[in-house]
Amino acid sequence: MSTQTAAPARTTGSGLSVDALTVRYGATVAAEDISLDVAPAETVAVIGPSGCGKSTTLRAVAGLVPVHGGTVTLAGRDVTGLDPARRGIGLVPQNYAVFPHMSVAANIGYGLRARRAPTARREARVRAMLELTRLTDLAARRPDQLSGGQRQRVALARALAIEPDVLLLDEPLAALDPQLRGGLRRELSSMLAATGCATLIVTHDQREALSLGSRIALLREGRLVQFDTPQRLWEDPADAFVADFLANAVLLDVDRDHDHVAALGGRWRVPVRDLAVRPTGHGVERLLLRHDSFTLADGPGEGTLEAEVTHSEFGGDAVHLTVRAGDRSLGVRVPPDARIGRSVRLAVAPGGATLLTPHA
Incomplete structure (x- = not known):
């Protein structure tokens, strides 16, 4: 299988770097020799068919599964062996996992309270995240009073509130109705651009990958097939699998x-x-x-x-x-x-x- 990887200049010691990552579940190799990087203020989309290793890669970056080979570096720190809480990541899971008994504002401030951030800083950061995600008027509501798109924005605001070194999004729009995805995709793109945070998105949706990712990592059977800009993958696919999967060509x-x-x-x-x-x-x-x-x-x-x-x-x-x-x-x-x-x-x-x- 051929692999094509873009190699633009990157700032040493910043953003996310995954080098020769390998993850196994027993005798099964879920991800093998995967290397990619995400610069500050860049969004990289990881895409591929079910079982290709994309969620495993994100979970390994988050520290939720053990790594059997390779390294994960965040903001210049080797975090391969660190617990998730010590990595400096913001994670938005597929089901959003917002706390049902807390208000929107309390959900957003949860990570800051857990880190014992001073009250003034916590309140200022929550206000900023409410404004960024356009949730200010909903700050006092509970999650059961929100739409799916609003809950998605709460989860995003909570992840960003702690000012993470990298933001990890696992199928961020998969739980939404198809009618909502187009508008939320555009909103998400705008919000990510405003954060300046290195962002890694896992998605199975080709349109999401093409519209949200400044670069795309396409996986198949646990291996990286091509890592490049959307235009390069569209115009010069590495092989027939890339052409078919990403562009139906x-x-x-x-x-x-x-x-x-x-x-x-x-x-x-x-x-x-x-x-x-x-x-x-x-x-x-x-x-x-x-x-x-x-x-x-x-x-x-x-x-x-x-x-x-x-x-x-x-x-x-x-x-x-x-x-x-x-x-x-x-x-x-x-x-x-x-x-x-x-x-x-x-x-x-x-x-x-x-x-x-x-x-x-």
């Missing part, structure tokens, strides 16, 4: 023959002039296809491909087709009034498919 190996590329075992030849061409750090040429990479062709012609329609789904402004060409399944987005039979002939939309070609 297909990555095909191709052979170039003068001014054409051949894919699908040579049954599909596409003129290079019909493709967008982008340099890649990988050593082979590949064709990146998305649902909007195709148009319907009237008949046979240069660069067209005949494919069997296996599924059709109406999506309002478009029909989403799943088609099979040889042994590959492709997604195609067509106009809602398109006439679809048992098979379709496809052509590449001008510039809609990308030829990833190695640097010269």
Whole structure:
């Protein structure tokens, strides 16, 4: 499995650094040799399918599971063996875990009281967090009087109140109704930008990762597959798994023959002039296809491909087709009034498919 990792300059001794992290549950390796970093004021999203090790990685950073190899460094301190309370972390669990018998203000101030912060400092910090999370008018309410989105903001304010070195968010929007997630995602992005705190988010939602993370760490089967900016993962995925999981795209190996590329075992030849061409750090040429990479062709012609329609789904402004060409399944987005039979002939939309070609 290939791994691609961005290596921008980072400030030594600040933020979060995870180096060659390995976690085992008995004989099962839950996370293996994972390395990533989060700078102050940066948000990194960890994403991957169920069981890939993303929650294990977050729990290891928090000190909730033992580490069998590697190190965790926070603000220049090696905290690999420290208890969670001594790490300087703010943790927002998936269920928010707000105290039902406490008011919003009391929930936010709980960590400061546990640390015996002076009363004046505690009250000032609670007021600041209420303002940041737009909960000032709800300070006296109990959690059962709040919406799910409001409880999420209480948990975030409580985690930030202690001024942690790193903020850890475990599936922060998963408990919310789909109708609420878009608005809360935008609110969360704005609040995180205002904190200046290094933030690590675990999510299974591709949209959340793309919108919240300045960089994304994509895991599979306990290993890091690619760690880079959202744009790089979108435009230059390390492998077919990254392309499919993050962007619902297909990555095909191709052979170039003068001014054409051949894919699908040579049954599909596409003129290079019909493709967008982008340099890649990988050593082979590949064709990146998305649902909007195709148009319907009237008949046979240069660069067209005949494919069997296996599924059709109406999506309002478009029909989403799943088609099979040889042994590959492709997604195609067509106009809602398109006439679809048992098979379709496809052509590449001008510039809609990308030829990833190695640097010269």
